[in-house]
Amino acid sequence: MPTAAEHYRKIFDRRTPQQLRTLAHIKRFMERLTGDLAFRTELNENLDNPRKVTEHYGIEVDPLEMLPLWRRDYMNYRSKPECSSWPLAVIWYEYIDEMIRHRDMLRDEGEMAMVAPRFHVWRERQIRRCNSEVGSEGAITHPIIAFELSEGCTVGCWFCGLSAGRFKGYFEYNEEHAELWRGVVGVASKMFGSAARTGFCYWATEPMDNPDYDRFLSDYYQITGALPQTTTAAPLKDRALTERLFQLFDRYRSVTNRFSVLSTDHLNQIHAAFSPEDLMGVELVQQGKETLTAKALAGRSREVTLRAANKDAIAVPEYRSTTIACVSGFLVNMQQRRVQLVTPVPASKRWPLGYRILDERFFKTPDEFREELQSIIDQHMRESPSPHLPIRFRGDLHYEAGSRHFHLRSRYNEYVILDDVAPISVGDLIACGDCTASEMAARVIADGASALAVANLLEELHTEGLLEEDIDDRFAWQTSEGTR
Structure with a gap:
């Protein structure tokens, strides 16, 4: 293949x-x-x-x-x-x-069942959850890793879905940094195999803020065999750097790049600077006021919308929130030597940028980077629900009890779950939200049911991404929309 x-x-x-x-x-x-x-x-x-x-x-x-x-x-x-x-x-x-x-193949290239099975199972669960919670089936490719090569952003788009902060400097490509960079990318490649090809080198940053950006991309290609995608809102800022990116594309041609177009004037400037043939490998993401495409309700765009709604006393339904985040895996800032475990969620008061941060660590060397990645995997990528935490349905799901079954409905999906493994309803116990897995097993055993059958049901719900993995989300939904 x-x-x-x-x-x-x-x-x-x-x-x-x-x-x-x-x-x-x-x-x-x-x-x-x-x-x-x-x-x-x-x-x-x-x-x-x-x-x-x-x-x-x-x-x-x-x-x-x-x-x-x-x-x-x-x-x-x-x-x-x-x-x-x-x-x-x-x-x-x-x-x-x-x-x-090609987009679908990029998502599939994140498969890690053989080289990192726990990470693979966790990522697959996040994909299923996002399809149900965000309505993103196919649209989000869930890369396993992203790197920031600077801190903050010089562009400052009013609609930035990640609310990028002010620019505070970039990760210079000098001898020391290049050694650390190649070591870190090498660790990711060894730990996650070909899935590391899904990585890219921006997030809440502007790639063109780093004048050495193309040198980092070249290293990434040499180590992983894939040239990362570039998304920039400033393709005209450093024409020489943009031309070097075009040359890398012509040489390795792994993925389409993207220019964020901020206005019709910006579109005119880009079209004047580059011929149609020059831009054949570039998707223009139209962000101007005259565009026919809607902006994600996350980050600054969400803040602006909520301020305007509050001013006009208009209620903005929480379900309109969405995200521009795409990574289910690790977000690495090289300037800060920081690694976070993240996954997309609808933007909310708790997660206004449209992604959940499950952990954050710091490293100084490639070896420390490897150790922190493994520690995060061991701590957060569980294949089964924790026996010591409350078992609850995801906060966005509507629960409806039935006869020997129950329904779960999200805005985008509906599930019918058999509930016949115990004399009492396991669905009702989960919907109450005050039992841990161990307590739930004890309840059904007291009623003469098989604890193994209940454990299997919980495992299926967990695998499908229907159980809450961030307990505070439930309370955020109750506060904003009332108990469901």
């Missing part, structure tokens, strides 16, 4: 230069359509001759051959109209299908 990087390279290698050029101009058309109100208005005002609009923007494709892309729900890539009469639309949808397949 090909790796994600091999699949990605084939997306480009199987196309001729002319086919790639055509695709690049279709892509630029879509970027304008998504992020530029004036462009959309001009198209609608020139339905008799839309080509003069695209020519003005340097887009060398006939918009009439892409009619399904701009006269229908072109943002819903999975809902495809019959478009055999529009060849350019067919080309675009084929490309999108290949990119979705």
Whole structure:
């Protein structure tokens, strides 16, 4: 089976230069359509001759051959109209299908069943929980590790889903730091095998704030065999660095990079600086006010929304909260020598940035880094519910008792669970939320049931991600929406 990087390279290698050029101009058309109100208005005002609009923007494709892309729900890539009469639309949808397949392969590349079984089981549980709690099935790839190569961010986007702090400096690529960096990445590669290829080198940081950024990426490729993705809101800040990133992409071509586009003016500047062909390996993430895409309600975006709602006395339902976080694993800040265990959750009062922090450690050497990773795994990545903590359903789940079964409903999923392993309802005991696993076993044994059968039921609920792993979340939900 090909790796994600091999699949990605084939997306480009199987196309001729002319086919790639055509695709690049279709892509630029879509970027304008998504992020530029004036462009959309001009198209609608020139339905008799839309080509003069695209020519003005340097887009060398006939918009009439892409009619399904701009006269229908072109943002819903999975809902495809019959478009055999529009060849350019067919080309675009084929490309999108290949990119979705690559995204799915990136998620699957985090598999660690053989090299790190406890981490693997924990990550799989977080994936199931996120699919149910965040509604993220397929969209979040759950990389196992991310690195920050600076502290804070110089851009300061008002909508930052991670509320990045002010810039306080970057991790310079000198002899000492390079040795530590290669050692840390090497530890991750040895401990987690090919899953380390899912890693990337930014978080609540701007990659272009580190002038040595490309040197760190080169080391990462040499150690893991994959070039990490770059997402930047400042591609024009250091053109030489951006060009070096393009060169790395051309050389190794592992994954699409992303530019966050902050406004229509920013889109104009990016399009003026780079040709459609230059940006073939770059996804433009439209963040301007004229864009058709919604922003995640997390971090600063959530703060702004809640302030406006409070000012206008409008209630903002908690279920609207979401996240831009993607890592189920380790977040490493090289400047601070800090490692955290994190996983995505809907942004909340408890976790306003849209990710849960389960632990935090510090290290000075690669050996200490390895020791801290292993310690975190041993402490937090349990395959079974803790026998000493209360067993409760996730706070976002609605529980409904039935006859020898019970229902659990989240905003995105519904579960029907058999509840016939004991004379009394195990579901009711969990819903009450005041029994540990040991106490629950004692209750059912007193009623003549098999403790093993109850343990198996709890194991199944735990594996599916339906039991609360952060007890305080339950109280946060009760406070915001009332007891469910």
